[in-house]
Amino acid sequence: MKIAVDAMGGDFAPQVVVEGVEQARDLYPELEFDLYGLADQVTPLIKDQTRIKVINTTEMIEMGEEPVRAIRKKKDSSIVRAATAVREGQADAFFSAGNTGAILAAGLLIVGRVKGIDRPGLTSILPIANPDHPGQRFVYLDSGANAESKEKNVLQFAQLGRFYSERVLGVENPRVALLNNGAESDKGDTFHKNVHAQLAADPDVNFVGNVEGGDLLLGKADVIVSDGWTANVALKATEGTAKLMIKLIKAGVKKGGLRALLGAWLLKPMLVDIKNLMNASTYGGAVLLGLKAPVVKTHGSADPDAIRNTIGQIKQMLDSKVIDETVEYFSPTPEKVDNLTEND
Amino acid sequence: MKIAVDAMGGDFAPQVVVEGVEQARDLYPELEFDLYGLADQVTPLIKDQTRIKVINTTEMIEMGEEPVRAIRKKKDSSIVRAATAVREGQADAFFSAGNTGAILAAGLLIVGRVKGIDRPGLTSILPIANPDHPGQRFVYLDSGANAESKEKNVLQFAQLGRFYSERVLGVENPRVALLNNGAESDKGDTFHKNVHAQLAADPDVNFVGNVEGGDLLLGKADVIVSDGWTANVALKATEGTAKLMIKLIKAGVKKGGLRALLGAWLLKPMLVDIKNLMNASTYGGAVLLGLKAPVVKTHGSADPDAIRNTIGQIKQMLDSKVIDETVEYFSPTPEKVDNLTEND
CATH class of the missing domain: 3.40.718.10 (Isopropylmalate Dehydrogenase)
Structure with a gap:
C-alpha cells in the first residue's frame, strides 16, 4: 500500500x-x-x-x-x-x-x-462525548465540500457515511440521522422534509430520524448527514464553543489567584481528558468520500x-x-x- | 404600561x-x-x-x-x-x-x-463571552421563526436588529454581521452571497462582513443576522456544546474522587461565573421582532x-x-x- x-x-x-x-x-x-x-x-x-x-x-x-x-x-x-x-x-x-x-x-x-x-462529501470523524464509552466516534458529512447541496446529494452522503461507519469503524448496521431544526419528523424546510421522507423510505438505510444542532456529540446516531451548508455551520459552532469554554476556564484560572491555580492543578487530569475527548484530530482527518x-x-x-x-x-x-x-x-x-x- | x-x-x-x-x-x-x-x-x-x-x-x-x-x-x-x-x-x-x-x-x-x-424574526439576546466585559450582549436573529427565509427577510432582520441594539441595548452605531460559512466576502452559497452584497450596499447598516459559526459569542458584531434555518441550527449547536462541556466537567469531578472534588470546590467561583455567562436566560427572553x-x-x-x-x-x-x-x-x-x- x-x-x-x-x-x-x-x-x-x-x-x-x-x-x-x-x-x-x-x-x-x-x-x-x-x-x-x-x-x-x-x-x-x-x-x-x-x-x-x-x-x-x-x-x-x-x-x-x-x-x-x-x-x-x-x-x-x-x-x-x-x-x-x-x-x-x-x-x-x-x-x-x-x-x-x-x-x-x-x-x-x-x-x-x-x-x-454526483458530489463527494467532506466527512469528519467526530467524538461521541460519552466518558463511559471513550473513543466512540460518529461519521458526519458533508462538513464543507459543498456550499449548496441537492436532495440527492444528501441521500448519497447517507450511503457513503454508512459504508464508512460499517467498514472502517466497525459499526454494525449503523444508525443514520439527518441534521434538522427539530427532532420531530415533520420539522424542517421543504428541502429537509423531502430528504427525511426519502431516507425513511430507503430500505438500505437504518434511518433513526432527525437530530438537532445541539445533539451532534451526544451519540444519537453513528452517521449524521446534512447538506454541506448546514453541516459546516453547525460543526464550526460546536468546535468553536468547545474551544471557547476551554479558553474561558483558562482565563478564569489566571484571574482566580492561588486558589484557582491549585484547583486547576487538582482538576488537570480531568480537564485534559475532556480536551482530548473534544479534540477531533485524535480521531484522524477529514475524508473526501x-x-x-x-x-x-x-x-x-x-x-x-x-x-x-x-x-x-x-x-x-x-x-x-x-x-x-x-x-x-x-x-x-x-x-x-x-x-x-x-x-x- | x-x-x-x-x-x-x-x-x-x-x-x-x-x-x-x-x-x-x-x-x-x-x-x-x-x-x-x-x-x-x-x-x-x-x-x-x-x-x-x-x-x-x-x-x-x-x-x-x-x-x-x-x-x-x-x-x-x-x-x-x-x-x-x-x-x-x-x-x-x-x-x-x-x-x-x-x-x-x-x-x-x-x-x-x-x-x-414580510416576516418577523425571532430575536435572541446572547452573551459576548468576554470575561473582561461582563454583561455585554449581542442581538441574534432569526433564531427560529422561519424555517425558510428569503433574501429580503434577512435584510429586514438587519434593520430590526440594529434598531433593537441601538434603542434597547444602547449600542451606538451597532456593527451588523452576517452568519456565513467563511469570513471572506466571497464566501457562501448564492443566497448568502447576495445578502452579503445587499447589506454591504445599504447605507443605513454598519455592515462589518461575515462571521462563522464558531465566532458567534466572540463579540465580532453587535447584531448577527441569518436566515432562520442556519441561525437556529447554529444557536442550538452553540448552546448544546456549552451545556455538554458543563456536563462533562460535572461527570469528570464525580469520577475523579476526593482530589477532583477538592479541585472543583476551589474552582467553583470561576465555574459558576462561566455558567452564568453562558446562561442566556440571564439576558431575558426571545423577542419576535x-x-x-x-x-x-x-x-x-x-x-x-x-x-x-x-x-x-x-x-x-x-x-x-x-x-x-x-x-x-x-x-x-x-x-x-x-x-x-x-x-x-
Missing part, C-alpha cells in the same frame, strides 16, 4: 509532515510513502529513508490561493503531483495538511468521483501525532475496501439501467 | 409565572399585569394583588400542539386571549413561557406585523428570576419606543412609494 503525501502542506511543513510519516512508517510495516515536495527541503529532514521516497516538485499551493485556479495552473505543485500519482495508479491514497479548497479540488478534478456519485481513492486532509496546525493518526485512518480505509463497496453500490447494474431508461 | 401575561405557559406554570411577575411588579412600579389563565389555579398563588389582575380563560395550548391549528381553535386559551388583548390595545406587550410555535403564531396572526415587514407590539417568550423551564428578567426586557423595549422607530422606518413615505412605482 502506497500513500502519496503532500510534504509541503500545513503550517509547519515539511518538518511536521516528515515526522508524522516516519511515526506511521514505524507503526505500519505494510505502508510505503511517496513524499511530494521540494526535495532539497524534504530529504534532509528524513531520519530513516526505509519505505519513504521523495519526489521533487517545484511549485507550492499557498493557503490563501483560489483552489480551482491553483490546481489548473500549478501542475508541478506537490498537491497536483500527489493527486495525479493516485489517479495514475502509482499510489493508493492521497494525504495533505494543506489548503483545504485545493485538496478538495484536486480530489474532485484529478483523483475523480466514483461513477454514480465519493472519490475513487482515499483523499484525506488534516488541519494545517496538525502535529506529528495527528498526522500519524490520519495515516492510520487511511490504512483502515484501504484495508476495509470501503471504496470498492461504494463503487459496487453505485455502479449501474443491468436492472438499474433499465429503471433509468424507464424514468427517462 | 400593561403586560398581558400567559399565566399557563411553561413547565412550572402557573406557580413560577406568578412568582416572576410578582418580582417584576415589585421592581418596576410603572408596570401593570393582566394574567390570563385558569383563575381558580392562578389567583390563589398571588401573594399581593397590587397591579396584578387575573383574567379567567378556560382553555390551554399544550406544548406538543400544532401551533396554527391550536391558535385558530382554542379561542379561549390564555395565549389567544392575551395576544388579542394586545391587538385591541388593552395591553402594551405579550409575554409567555409556553409553546413556542403557538406564541409565534399568535404574534403573527393576532398581534400582527408592522406594515412593510417586526410585530406591532413586544411579543416575548422565555423557555419553558424558566425560573422566576428568568421571568423577572424577561419582563424587565419588555419594559426596556416599551421605554425605548423601538417599535415606533420600526414602524416609522418601514412605513411608505411619498418618496418610497415613488421608488416602488418606478421599479414595478
Whole structure:
C-alpha cells in the first residue's frame, strides 16, 4: 500500500509532515510513502529513508490561493503531483495538511468521483462525548465540500457515511440521522422534509430520524448527514464553543489567584481528558468520500501525532475496501439501467 | 404600561409565572399585569394583588400542539386571549413561557406585523463571552421563526436588529454581521452571497462582513443576522456544546474522587461565573421582532428570576419606543412609494 503525501502542506511543513510519516512508517510495516515536495527541503529532514521516497516538485499551493485556479495552473505543485500519482495508479491514497479548497479540488478534478456519485462529501470523524464509552466516534458529512447541496446529494452522503461507519469503524448496521431544526419528523424546510421522507423510505438505510444542532456529540446516531451548508455551520459552532469554554476556564484560572491555580492543578487530569475527548484530530482527518481513492486532509496546525493518526485512518480505509463497496453500490447494474431508461 | 401575561405557559406554570411577575411588579412600579389563565389555579398563588389582575380563560395550548391549528381553535386559551388583548390595545406587550410555535403564531396572526415587514424574526439576546466585559450582549436573529427565509427577510432582520441594539441595548452605531460559512466576502452559497452584497450596499447598516459559526459569542458584531434555518441550527449547536462541556466537567469531578472534588470546590467561583455567562436566560427572553407590539417568550423551564428578567426586557423595549422607530422606518413615505412605482 502506497500513500502519496503532500510534504509541503500545513503550517509547519515539511518538518511536521516528515515526522508524522516516519511515526506511521514505524507503526505500519505494510505502508510505503511517496513524499511530494521540494526535495532539497524534504530529504534532509528524513531520519530513516526505509519505505519513504521523495519526489521533487517545484511549485507550492499557498493557503490563501483560489483552489480551482491553483490546481489548473500549478501542475508541478506537490498537491497536483500527489493527486495525479493516485489517479495514475502509482499510489493508493492521497494525504495533505494543506489548503483545504485545493485538496478538495484536486480530489474532485484529478483523483475523480466514483461513477454514480454526483458530489463527494467532506466527512469528519467526530467524538461521541460519552466518558463511559471513550473513543466512540460518529461519521458526519458533508462538513464543507459543498456550499449548496441537492436532495440527492444528501441521500448519497447517507450511503457513503454508512459504508464508512460499517467498514472502517466497525459499526454494525449503523444508525443514520439527518441534521434538522427539530427532532420531530415533520420539522424542517421543504428541502429537509423531502430528504427525511426519502431516507425513511430507503430500505438500505437504518434511518433513526432527525437530530438537532445541539445533539451532534451526544451519540444519537453513528452517521449524521446534512447538506454541506448546514453541516459546516453547525460543526464550526460546536468546535468553536468547545474551544471557547476551554479558553474561558483558562482565563478564569489566571484571574482566580492561588486558589484557582491549585484547583486547576487538582482538576488537570480531568480537564485534559475532556480536551482530548473534544479534540477531533485524535480521531484522524477529514475524508473526501465519493472519490475513487482515499483523499484525506488534516488541519494545517496538525502535529506529528495527528498526522500519524490520519495515516492510520487511511490504512483502515484501504484495508476495509470501503471504496470498492461504494463503487459496487453505485455502479449501474443491468436492472438499474433499465429503471433509468424507464424514468427517462 | 400593561403586560398581558400567559399565566399557563411553561413547565412550572402557573406557580413560577406568578412568582416572576410578582418580582417584576415589585421592581418596576410603572408596570401593570393582566394574567390570563385558569383563575381558580392562578389567583390563589398571588401573594399581593397590587397591579396584578387575573383574567379567567378556560382553555390551554399544550406544548406538543400544532401551533396554527391550536391558535385558530382554542379561542379561549390564555395565549389567544392575551395576544388579542394586545391587538385591541388593552395591553402594551405579550409575554409567555409556553409553546413556542403557538406564541409565534399568535404574534403573527393576532398581534400582527408592522406594515412593510414580510416576516418577523425571532430575536435572541446572547452573551459576548468576554470575561473582561461582563454583561455585554449581542442581538441574534432569526433564531427560529422561519424555517425558510428569503433574501429580503434577512435584510429586514438587519434593520430590526440594529434598531433593537441601538434603542434597547444602547449600542451606538451597532456593527451588523452576517452568519456565513467563511469570513471572506466571497464566501457562501448564492443566497448568502447576495445578502452579503445587499447589506454591504445599504447605507443605513454598519455592515462589518461575515462571521462563522464558531465566532458567534466572540463579540465580532453587535447584531448577527441569518436566515432562520442556519441561525437556529447554529444557536442550538452553540448552546448544546456549552451545556455538554458543563456536563462533562460535572461527570469528570464525580469520577475523579476526593482530589477532583477538592479541585472543583476551589474552582467553583470561576465555574459558576462561566455558567452564568453562558446562561442566556440571564439576558431575558426571545423577542419576535417586526410585530406591532413586544411579543416575548422565555423557555419553558424558566425560573422566576428568568421571568423577572424577561419582563424587565419588555419594559426596556416599551421605554425605548423601538417599535415606533420600526414602524416609522418601514412605513411608505411619498418618496418610497415613488421608488416602488418606478421599479414595478
